[in-house]
Amino acid sequence: KQEVTQIPAALSVPEGENLVLNCSFTDSAIYNLQWFRQDPGKGLTSLLLIQSSQREQTSGRLNASLDKSSGRSTLYIAASQPGDSATYLCAVEENSGYSTLTFGKGTMLLVSP
Amino acid sequence: DTAVSQTPKYLVTQMGNDKSIKCEQNLGHDTMYWYKQDSKKFLKIMFSYNNKELIINETVPNRFSPKSPDKAHLNLHINSLELGDSAVYFCASSQGGRQFFGPGTRLTVL
Numbered sequence: 001k002q003e004v005t006q007i008p009a010a011l012s013v014p015e016g017e018n019l020v021l022n023c024s025f026t027d028s029a030i031y032n033l034q035w036f037r038q039d040p041g042k043g044l045t046s047l048l049l050i051q052s053s054q055r056e057q058t059s060g061r062l063n064a065s066l067d068k069s070s071g072r073s074t075l076y077i078a079a080s081q082p083g084d085s086a087t088y089l090c091a092v093e094e095n096s097g098y099s100t101l102t103f104g105k106g107t108m109l110l111v112s113p
Numbered sequence: 114d115t116a117v118s119q120t121p122k123y124l125v126t127q128m129g130n131d132k133s134i135k136c137e138q139n140l141g142h143d144t145m146y147w148y149k150q151d152s153k154k155f156l157k158i159m160f161s162y163n164n165k166e167l168i169i170n171e172t173v174p175n176r177f178s179p180k181s182p183d184k185a186h187l188n189l190h191i192n193s194l195e196l197g198d199s200a201v202y203f204c205a206s207s208q209g210g211r212q213f214f215g216p217g218t219r220l221t222v223l
Contacts, residue, residue, distance in 0.1 A: 032210050043117075043203060044156075044214040051210070089156065093210070100146060100158040100169055101212060 002027045006090055006104035013080055014112055021075040021107045023090030028071050034101065035064050035075050036089040044089065048075070080111045116140050117215040119204050125221045126194060134189045134218045136204030144168070145187040146212070147179060148203040156203070162187050194222045 003026045013019055023033070032051050036044040048057045048064040050073070056065040063076040077084060087108045091101035117138045126132055138145060147159040161169035165181040176192045187204060199222045204215040 034211065036214075041217075043216040044205075046211050046213065049211050087154070091156075100161050100171075102158075103156040105153070105155055 002030075002092060002094055002102045004090055004092055004102050004104035006088075006107050008107060009105065010108040010110075012110045012112065015080060015082060017080050017111075018076070018078050019080055019109070021077070021088050021090075021109070023073040023075070023104055025071045025073075025092050025102075027094065028068050030068065030092045030094055032093050033064075033066055033073050034091050034093070035062075035073075036091065038087045038089060038106070040086075047088075077109075080109075082111050082113050085109055085111050116213050117204055117206055119202075119215040119218050121218060122216065123219050123221075125223065127223055128194055128196060130194050131190070131192045132194060132220070133191070134202055134204075134220075136187045136189070136215055138185055138204075138206040138213070138215075140206055140208070140213060141185075142206035142208040142213075143184065144207050145181065146205040146207070147187065147189050148205060148214075150201040150203060150217070152200070159202075160187075160189075191220075194220075196222050198222050 007022045034049045035047045050057045050066040061078040066073045087106040089106045091103045120135045144163045150156045159173045160179045162181045178190045181187045201217045201219050203217045205212045
């Protein structure tokens, strides 16, 4: 059974720092991996999706990498801002088509001014 | 122009009652989902529907019954509510991988 682990559970940094969030998964036979952002009391927003054949995806100050063989992904946030404060969730999809996502428990990020 | 919408946003009810949560997506997606996020913020899949047909049912008590009247709607009906059903329920839709989530419905069972 797929298990997704995210480290650290919480992270507090001053504004402007570059930071890395980690995600690991136990079964490397994944179809894709997604990073989401969840703001308090809100739904999830998809940030980046990496297909199993890809190594990384970039969107603005966000860069996500995937090492499928070792079961790891990282989300790199450059020049962090207070508006980046949220919970970041990693999720893997194991089959194509109708498969569902298995989520980690998230990393709660606080960026202070 | 909300992509995935849910109603109600908050639901407070007594144990033993029956309640429904509605979900609509205007993205034209074929697949819709219900997820449950518990008090520890852990998000788990409950159901998946594709073109109005049930695809996945992840060991959810049969008190929970999803209904999809058409491709754009997936409603969740819960019978005989229990304290442990208190959680935030998220609807989502997808086509081709990326999933889009609704804002969630916070259910509190007293």
